[in-house]
Amino acid sequence: MASKTLEGIKSIENFQIEDKRLFLRLDLNVPLDESGRITDDTRILAAMPTIRYAIDKGAKIILASHFGRPKGKPGDREKYSLEPVAAYLNDALKKEIILVEEPAANATKQLLSGLKPSQIIMLENLRFDPGEEKNDREFAQKLAAFTDIYINDAFGASHRAHASIVALPELVEKHGLGFLMRKEIEMLDRVRLNPEAPFVAVLGGAKVSDKIEVIEVLMDKVDTLIIGGAMAYTFLAAQNISTGKSLVEKDKVRFAGELLERAKARKKKLLLPVDHKITRDIKDTASLTITENAAIPEGWMGVDIGPKTIALYAQELARAKTVFWNGPMGVFETPEFAEGTFAVAQLITESSAITVVGGGDSAAAAHASGLADKFSHISTGGGASLEFLQGEALPGIGALKPIKRSDKEMLIESTGEVIEEPKRQ
Ligand code: AMP
Numbered sequence: 091m092a093s094k095t096l097e098g099i100k101s102i103e104n105f106q107i108e109d110k111r112l113f114l115r116l117d118l119n120v121p122l123d124e125s126g127r128i129t130d131d132t133r134i135l136a137a138m139p140t141i142r143y144a145i146d147k148g149a150k151i152i153l154a155s156h157f158g159r160p161k162g163k164p165g166d167r168e169k170y171s172l173e174p175v176a177a178y179l180n181d182a183l184k185k186e187i188i189l190v191e192e193p194a195a196n197a198t199k200q201l202l203s204g205l206k207p208s209q210i211i212m213l214e215n216l217r218f219d220p221g222e223e224k225n226d227r228e229f230a231q232k233l234a235a236f237t238d239i240y241i242n243d244a245f246g247a248s249h250r251a252h253a254s255i256v257a258l259p260e261l262v263e264k265h266g267l268g269f270l271m272r273k274e275i276e277m278l279d280r281v282r283l284n285p286e287a288p289f290v291a292v293l294g295g296a297k298v299s300d301k302i303e304v305i306e307v308l309m310d311k312v313d314t315l316i317i318g319g320a321m322a323y324t325f326l327a328a329q330n331i332s333t334g335k336s337l338v339e340k341d342k343v344r345f346a347g348e349l350l351e352r353a354k355a356r357k358k359k360l361l362l363p364v365d366h367k368i369t370r371d372i373k374d375t376a377s378l379t380i381t382e383n384a385a386i387p388e389g390w391m392g393v394d395i396g397p398k399t400i401a402l403y404a405q406e407l408a409r410a411k412t413v414f415w416n417g418p419m420g421v422f423e424t425p426e427f428a429e430g431t432f433a434v435a436q437l438i439t440e441s442s443a444i445t446v447v448g449g450g451d452s453a454a455a456a457h458a459s460g461l462a463d464k465f466s467h468i469s470t471g472g473g474a475s476l477e478f479l480q481g482e483a484l485p486g487i488g489a490l491k492p493i494k495r496s497d498k499e500m501l502i503e504s505t506g507e508v509i510e511e512p513k514r515q
Pocket residue numbers: 294295296297300318319320321337392393394416417418419420421422423450451452
């Protein structure tokens with residue numbers, strides 16, 4: 091489906107990539123356990139179609155990604171190395187992946203000149219170079235020096251104006267997006283621009299404050315806003331319903347009250363839990379009890395939504411035609427407190443709606459529910475998907491628009507080299 095956001099942006103299929111040095115900016119930032127094993131390979135799997143396409147077409151492939159947040163401390167190079175990801179791809183693709191320690195060094199260019207079609211090198215964590223997070227043009231120029239075609243398939247990093255996301259495509263004339271990026275944009279645009287009604291947004295998670303902007307934007311678009319997770323208690327507090335020792339953001343109670351008023355004025359349904367699972371302590375599963383109604387007694391805390399709430403939310407989800415889900419309904423990491431989150435996952439996937447899951451913890455919850463393949467789309471980007479929905483132009487997408495070159499605009503770089511200054515259309 092054509093998406094407005096994609097207008098004017100080329101895709102990997104628009105380029106002749108055979109025998110060309112193809113820079114693939116991916117989001118291979120996967121979680122590891124203490125022994126360095128990958129615990130969730132979702133992001134790598136999501137990048138596979140683009141990698142495989144590049145292999146099939148005979149490109150000389152340069153894989154690039156960030157990995158965690160190295161701060162330049164001793165030991166960081168080992169802790170944040172892309173080595174486990176390179177080893178994973180080695181096995182999965184049955185191809186040798188050469189890991190390049192110093193991406194910006196001249197040696198990379200030389201190494202690439204010896205590379206054959208369909209061979210792959212992987213650059214070490216881009217954030218090892220301070221220039222990456224500074225969107226440094228000089229660092230980008232070093233990467234551009236060995237790049238014929240630039241492809242961004244790193245949706246999860248495209249809300250960051252970093253060198254490999256913004257400065258680099260501005261320097262490489264042949265640039266475009268990969269298959270994952272296209273799917274992310276198309277699916278999130280379906281929610282953002284023309285959602286089929288009834289549109290139900292399910293928001294949960296820990297904090298109202300993290301999601302203020304997205305709640306405000308969604309309020310205009312949805313027919314029903316379903317709220318669960320710890321976020322709900324701040325809304326209950328705004329209605330003077332007792333919340334015991336549940337997580338409440340006191341400084342957001344007024345905002346929650348205003349939202350409730352706004353929803354009423356606009357005739358939007360805003361549903362809150364009508365019962366809860368509560369415990370005496372977040373680590374105490376033995377005292378788990380279900381409340382009669384929305385009130386939580388003194389000394390108790392809410393950890394999940396209750397059965398009456400699930401039934402209430404089920405009615406709305408059954409008739410939905412578009413569903414956006416971000417944030418778990420409870421402390422789903424603890425199995426005893428996961429029932430509400432998994433029930434909502436099941437209800438969403440049973441509906442006939444287009445179902446889109448925002449990244450981060452919601453993606454983890456969708457996978458943990460065992461229903462991941464039943465959603466229309468699970469975004470690989472947490473922050474990126476929320477910023478995209480809020481209508482913010484993601485820097486990484488803006489940088490893929492065509493470059494308009496003008497003869498008048500010539501710049502003499504500090505190197506003494508005369509280059510044209512690229513201009514956005
Ligand atoms: P977020 O990143 O804002 O989507 O929040 C996800 C986190 O919210 C998860 O780690 C959940 O454990 C947590 N969470 C959800 N419901 C509750 C609750 N009732 N009390 C405490 N934490 C919660």
